Amino acid sequence: MIRFEDVSKEFHTKAGNVQGLNHVNLHISKGDIFGIIGMSGAGKSTFIRCINYLEHPTSGDVRIDGCRMSGLSERQLREMRKEIGMIFQHFNLLMQKNVLENICFSLKIAGVKDAEAKKRARELLKVVGLADKEKAYPSQLSGGQKQRVAIARAIANNPKILLCDEATSALDPQTTKSVLELLKQINRDYGITIVVVTHEMSVVQEICNQVAILNEGNVVETGSVSEIFTAPKSPEAKSLIIGSGSTAKEMRGRHCIRIVFKENSSYEPVVGNMTLQFKTPVNILYANTKDLNGTAAGEMILQLPEDTEIAGKMVEYLKEKNLYVGEVEQDVFI
Numbered sequence: 001m002i003r004f005e006d007v008s009k010e011f012h013t014k015a016g017n018v019q020g021l022n023h024v025n026l027h028i029s030k031g032d033i034f035g036i037i038g039m040s041g042a043g044k045s046t047f048i049r050c051i052n053y054l055e056h057p058t059s060g061d062v063r064i065d066g067c068r069m070s071g072l073s074e075r076q077l078r079e080m081r082k083e084i085g086m087i088f089q090h091f092n093l094l095m096q097k098n099v100l101e102n103i104c105f106s107l108k109i110a111g112v113k114d115a116e117a118k119k120r121a122r123e124l125l126k127v128v129g130l131a132d133k134e135k136a137y138p139s140q141l142s143g144g145q146k147q148r149v150a151i152a153r154a155i156a157n158n159p160k161i162l163l164c165d166e167a168t169s170a171l172d173p174q175t176t177k178s179v180l181e182l183l184k185q186i187n188r189d190y191g192i193t194i195v196v197v198t199h200e201m202s203v204v205q206e207i208c209n210q211v212a213i214l215n216e217g218n219v220v221e222t223g224s225v226s227e228i229f230t231a232p233k234s235p236e237a238k239s240l241i242i243g244s245g246s247t248a249k250e251m252r253g254r255h256c257i258r259i260v261f262k263e264n265s266s267y268e269p270v271v272g273n274m275t276l277q278f279k280t281p282v283n284i285l286y287a288n289t290k291d292l293n294g295t296a297a298g299e300m301i302l303q304l305p306e307d308t309e310i311a312g313k314m315v316e317y318l319k320e321k322n323l324y325v326g327e328v329e330q331d332v333f334i
Ligand SMILES: Nc1ncnc2c1ncn2[C@@H]1O[C@H](COP(=O)(O)OP(=O)(O)OP(=O)(O)O)[C@@H](O)[C@H]1O
Pocket: 011, 012, 013, 018, 019, 020, 038, 039, 040, 041, 042, 043, 044, 045, 046, 047, 199
């Protein structure tokens, strides 16, 4: 659905050139909910703006459904952008228009007649759970309600793709959850491919099936969310995952490993049995179960004994039990 082919974007500033994206190759399939995650300045917004060509790449190409974006005229680009809806952190609603008018506005721009636009807008308000708010003005709505209006507006013209740029960053955790739930429902019911740009791993874990991690304009790791959660490879992925739920710094140099339970391994008391077998205790520093897009995944961080030989044997034991075992720090074991 979306293909980045060696895309680079350079910004020319008075202070010099800034590399927003650096030779990015990425493929987002139809129906994916694809997460783009990275720290501030990693290139996330540049990436998402290159999808609809609000930002033109300096080199390389973006293909949407096989169509080369660089080959399109301005008029063709405008047509293509109708296929790509977008929502933003601060909602970008028209404050002088009520909810119904906000949604009708984008339909009318696309040439839909007044009565038909109103009918469609009311249908969409039902979808986003705001049927009773059509006459309200944005200032009378909560953040979550404003984002629901923005979502209704973004999908009004039946786009193939919905781009979400930090769409839940201004919302509290409970509202975030309900907006993410709505996005999942839209993906499921309409088959819209969704690209989610965020700096929060919890957002990716909650709704995305695929993810790419950006750092200084480079894609440093990409894959399914469960693969990357289980066995992160790049330092950036490790710090996003291990750092997202624990005090990783405190674990440095303390013989710590991270284990991830696969579905069929969660019933056996593996850690308890291991300490019995080796007659040596281990310290459980952190344990959690995460909901990865509907599937439970358990993780633990263990501090193994000082004795390197026993610690090594414990790692072997855990691997034999079919658990993923990763180091918290590069120099431990693996
Ligand atoms: N219009 C621009 N002119 C100059 N430099 C830019 C421009 N847009 C982005 N950049 C630079 O490109 C790099 C990537 O910026 P981008 O906004 O894509 O990052 P981001 O990951 O979205 O960051 P944030 O999470 O803070 O929004 C940064 O170094 C930024 O300063």
